[in-house]
Amino acid sequence: MPFELFLDVRWILVISLSSMTFGIVSPLVLSRRLLFLAGTLPHSALLSALLAIILDRALSIPSQLGSLILSVVLVAMVLRMISRGLRPDVATAIFLSLTVSLTALSLYYVITSFPVRESIWSYLVGDPLLVTWEDVSYTALISLMVLGINLPLLERQALIGADRDFVKISGVKVSLYDLITALSLAIATVGLLKIIGFILEHVMILLPGITAASLSRSLRGFLLQAFIISLLGGLGGLVLGLLTGLAPSGCIGLALLSIYLVSSLGRGGR
Amino acid sequence: MRVRAENLSVRYGSEIIFDGETFELAGPGLFLVIGPNGAGKTTLFRALLGLVGLRGRVYVNGIEVTGDPERAGRFVGYVPQLNLIDPPFPISAKELIESAIILRKRAPTLRLNDRESSLLKSLIRDLGLSEFIEKPFQQLSGGQKQRVLLARALITDPPIIMMDEPFTAMDPAGRESLIRMMFELADRKLLLVSSHDPTLFLQKAKAVMALNRGIVAMGSPDDVLSEEVMRRVYGRSVVLVERCLHVVDYHAV
Numbered sequence: 266m267p268f269e270l271f272l273d274v275r276w277i278l279v280i281s282l283s284s285m286t287f288g289i290v291s292p293l294v295l296s297r298r299l300l301f302l303a304g305t306l307p308h309s310a311l312l313s314a315l316l317a318i319i320l321d322r323a324l325s326i327p328s329q330l331g332s333l334i335l336s337v338v339l340v341a342m343v344l345r346m347i348s349r350g351l352r353p354d355v356a357t358a359i360f361l362s363l364t365v366s367l368t369a370l371s372l373y374y375v376i377t378s379f380p381v382r383e384s385i386w387s388y389l390v391g392d393p394l395l396v397t398w399e400d401v402s403y404t405a406l407i408s409l410m411v412l413g414i415n416l417p418l419l420e421r422q423a424l425i426g427a428d429r430d431f432v433k434i435s436g437v438k439v440s441l442y443d444l445i446t447a448l449s450l451a452i453a454t455v456g457l458l459k460i461i462g463f464i465l466e467h468v469m470i471l472l473p474g475i476t477a478a479s480l481s482r483s484l485r486g487f488l489l490q491a492f493i494i495s496l497l498g499g500l501g502g503l504v505l506g507l508l509t510g511l512a513p514s515g516c517i518g519l520a521l522l523s524i525y526l527v528s529s530l531g532r533g534g535r
Numbered sequence: 536m537r538v539r540a541e542n543l544s545v546r547y548g549s550e551i552i553f554d555g556e557t558f559e560l561a562g563p564g565l566f567l568v569i570g571p572n573g574a575g576k577t578t579l580f581r582a583l584l585g586l587v588g589l590r591g592r593v594y595v596n597g598i599e600v601t602g603d604p605e606r607a608g609r610f611v612g613y614v615p616q617l618n619l620i621d622p623p624f625p626i627s628a629k630e631l632i633e634s635a636i637i638l639r640k641r642a643p644t645l646r647l648n649d650r651e652s653s654l655l656k657s658l659i660r661d662l663g664l665s666e667f668i669e670k671p672f673q674q675l676s677g678g679q680k681q682r683v684l685l686a687r688a689l690i691t692d693p694p695i696i697m698m699d700e701p702f703t704a705m706d707p708a709g710r711e712s713l714i715r716m717m718f719e720l721a722d723r724k725l726l727l728v729s730s731h732d733p734t735l736f737l738q739k740a741k742a743v744m745a746l747n748r749g750i751v752a753m754g755s756p757d758d759v760l761s762e763e764v765m766r767r768v769y770g771r772s773v774v775l776v777e778r779c780l781h782v783v784d785y786h787a788v
Binding site for chain 2: 292295296298417418420421423424426427428430431432433434435436437474478481482483484485486487
């Protein structure tokens, strides 16, 4: 039987856009020393998505808009706790406890009250193969927003993580960059939740940046490599998922992990 | 080139670090800030740069810069303590130095122009950075890192340089080379240096400021480095040795 691989252009588009977005988000999180947030962001995104479904039913607020607003509020809350002097690990623990508890309550309420089981499933594991053109447009909007704002600023964002005081005396409004960071992380994680899924978001936030940091020798190389690794992992995982019949989101995670392991072996297992 | 503080008060929570201090430093020349750990040396620098909340006023070259790091940064190049600079991602020595210029550009995507590139090249030559300029900052030795941070502070040619504990994590050869550079700089800039070891700078220091949660003494090295002042600054850490041979040979610095 001849080998055939069917690729819908919508799948390629949503995975490319999502991967490029996380190719920016991941080095941003690493360079701004926000790795502790990597485990927290998907939780706040899932809670925002669930609360937005409830708000949609109760008040007719469009769930996509509602989830974006709620996600921004939640991420701002945890960053506020830290800026007020709470240790990041303590703030993360408090925030996780809150979001996980509320997620369990919201999930139960949504599943038992509204017939939206497919959506909930896609929020958890991602559903790139069931995307509609409307989903593609929404993903494009989220990605263009995050990429458009952050691409020109990414080097400065990283420099803030390297030496915040020096960036301040160089005339950069660091608090504005902090705000952009919080907004970008909140928008990206909740906006792409349906495509990437809650579980894979943990990997997509962490691995491209960590892999690139171990491979490159310069800031520009690090930023470029994180972007390429995320894109390669995304598209490679999609193809792998189609070839094996496994869930593409899981395969994307495995592809990214493989890139990390191969790069580690290439550096002598360091 | 002049730094002036009026009624400078800094607190961390309920702890008073400075309480109504007034002083003025006029350059060029090397000004040494000494004191034990926790005396307030770093806090003093950060207060002068507008990086910590304070009461009072700070002027640089007659212009008020109180609580305004951007304005202070136009006149002051800052070399922080080495152990505070640990980028969580790879960055080459060259990129770190360039960042001082790039961060000041209006558009974040602008790179160095021809004049700035030639300035960078001359700094690389003058500070002996060419061997490791493309290497990741994280892989450099303490002395190499310190020279890179000094180059970053110098590339915008500010009239005032502040160096916080510049000899942390440095071998003796690295110290010697850095001291030579600092002494040359002090001939044309106001160089403010904090250090645990005042003896390294005695031959060049124009004035010494001794801190211990406030300014204990300030004046010429002969006036400040007396047993009485040192006891007030360092307490029981001061050990009197009747005959002490202290060799400082910086090869005719």
